[in-house]
Amino acid sequence: MSGRDDGAMAGRAAALAAFDRRDDRADLAVLTAEAAPAAEPSRDPGDGHRTTLRFDRDGLSLDLRVRAQGPHRSLSGLVGGDFTHAGLEVRRPGSVVRVRVGADGTFSVEGLERGPLSIAVQRTGRRPVVTGWFTV
Amino acid sequence: MPRGGTGSRFPVPPGSPTPPAELSDSDLVHGARRGDPRAWEGIVDRHLPMVNAIARSHRLSAADREDAVQTVWLTLNQQLPRLRSPESLRSWLRRVTNDVCGRQRRQAARHSPVDPHSLSLADPGRLPDPESHVLDREEREELHRAVGRLTDPRDRSAALDYLGLSHSGRDGPTSATAANQRRRMIRRLRRILEESP
Numbered sequence: 001m002s003g004r005d006d007g008a009m010a011g012r013a014a015a016l017a018a019f020d021r022r023d024d025r026a027d028l029a030v031l032t033a034e035a036a037p038a039a040e041p042s043r044d045p046g047d048g049h050r051t052t053l054r055f056d057r058d059g060l061s062l063d064l065r066v067r068a069q070g071p072h073r074s075l076s077g078l079v080g081g082d083f084t085h086a087g088l089e090v091r092r093p094g095s096v097v098r099v100r101v102g103a104d105g106t107f108s109v110e111g112l113e114r115g116p117l118s119i120a121v122q123r124t125g126r127r128p129v130v131t132g133w134f135t136v
Numbered sequence: 137m138p139r140g141g142t143g144s145r146f147p148v149p150p151g152s153p154t155p156p157a158e159l160s161d162s163d164l165v166h167g168a169r170r171g172d173p174r175a176w177e178g179i180v181d182r183h184l185p186m187v188n189a190i191a192r193s194h195r196l197s198a199a200d201r202e203d204a205v206q207t208v209w210l211t212l213n214q215q216l217p218r219l220r221s222p223e224s225l226r227s228w229l230r231r232v233t234n235d236v237c238g239r240q241r242r243q244a245a246r247h248s249p250v251d252p253h254s255l256s257l258a259d260p261g262r263l264p265d266p267e268s269h270v271l272d273r274e275e276r277e278e279l280h281r282a283v284g285r286l287t288d289p290r291d292r293s294a295a296l297d298y299l300g301l302s303h304s305g306r307d308g309p310t311s312a313t314a315a316n317q318r319r320r321m322i323r324r325l326r327r328i329l330e331e332s333p
Contacts (some may be wrong), residue, residue: 007192008185011205015184018209019168019176024217033280033296036246051243093206114199116207118214133210135203135240 017093026120026128029055029062055131060121066136069110073136076108079121087122091130112136157182165222180209183226187233194237196244204240208233282328286321294321 033054048068055062060081067074079086079101090097090109093116101107120130156164156178164182167175187208191201211232219228283295294317 008188009181010188011202011209012180012184014202014206015180015209016173016177018206018213019173020213021169021171021216023214024169028214028218032292035276036243050246093210115203116210118210130214133207133214135207135236135243 014093023120023128023130026130027057029057029060029121029129029131031132031134032056050136053134055119057129060123060129062119062121062131064119071114072110073112073114074108074110075112075117075136077106079105079107083123083126085124089120089122091118091120092116160223161225162222165216165219165225169216176213179212179225183229186226187229190230190233191237194234194241196237196240200240200244201237204233204237207236211236278329279325282325285328286324288324290317291321291324294318295325 031053034051036051037049050066050068050073053064053066055064060079060083062077062079064075064077067076075090079088086101086105088099088101088107090099090112092113097109099107099109114136116133117136118131118133120128122128156167156174159167159175159178161179161182164175164178168179187205191205191208194201194204196204208229212229219225221228283292286292286295
């Protein structure tokens with residue numbers, strides 16, 4: 001089947017590349033709220049606030065704000081919960097970006113290409129928590 | 137070629153010579169859970185045409201469609217160990233594809249460019265004034281806080297669903313939220329809002 005990428009099988013390579021069992025034991029944070037600004041007529045729809053998301057898992061919360069900056073996206077957010085230190089990874093298909101989380105739980109990352117994204121939060125002595133995939 | 141299937145009639149150890157196309161969805165899911173890339177390939181080859189057809193039916197741009205389809209497969213990979221009915225994989229994929237594409241379409245619709253000439257024709261009366269915008273936002277934030285104070289997770293889920301804040305992106309109540317549950321949730325939500333300072 002390799003090499004088939006016609007209409008019906010478009011995206012086959014990306015679909016095959018999605019196979020990865022490393023997070024099978026991670027806890028999954030569920031999307032509990034999603035809000036977006038109301039549509040407004042604009043000459044430049046490329047910039048600005050796109051969406052706000054919230055994920056929760058066992059007392060850990062992750063509030064995210066996605067903004068558009070021309071062809072790129074930026075992500076800022078707040079990790080909340082009972083922990084002394086958290087590490088955060090922004091996962092894209094085929095790559096991972098490690099992001100520093102401030103003492104107050106805030107973080108931000110800029111210059112992201114559009115496309116699917118998931119976030120993993122690591123806390124000392126606990127299983128990692130990963131969010132579901134969403135597009136930015 | 138078994139499509140879907142009801143049980144694990146062919147328990148396939150990794151490296152089994154049985155061609156994936158001859159296995160049921162349930163067998164392929166179990167194989168993929170064990171880490172067999174051939175089983176995953178079997179799932180992709182069997183269901184990708186349906187996922188693509190659904191994505192095309194949403195009339196997304198090529199880039200949005202590509203993102204949505206990729207998100208579906210990343211989601212399936214993530215949910216693989218948690219799928220409760222592997223034999224219903226096809227309907228699970230159909231539902232998730234529609235959800236992902238619907239969200240992508242709504243996101244694109246909010247940000248589609250407008251002809252500059254038509255901006256001057258926009259009726260300013262239809263746009264929210266700044267005061268209403270701020271009040272709406274405050275009301276929404278207050279509701280969010282009240283939902284967060286509901287102690288029963290079922291009430292929280294029902295409230296998010298009822299208020300159109302759930303991840304499905306639907307507006308308003310759905311049949312998924314039973315009438316009794318809605319009434320109970322609204323009572324508790326009202327009490328919390330009344331008790332708020």
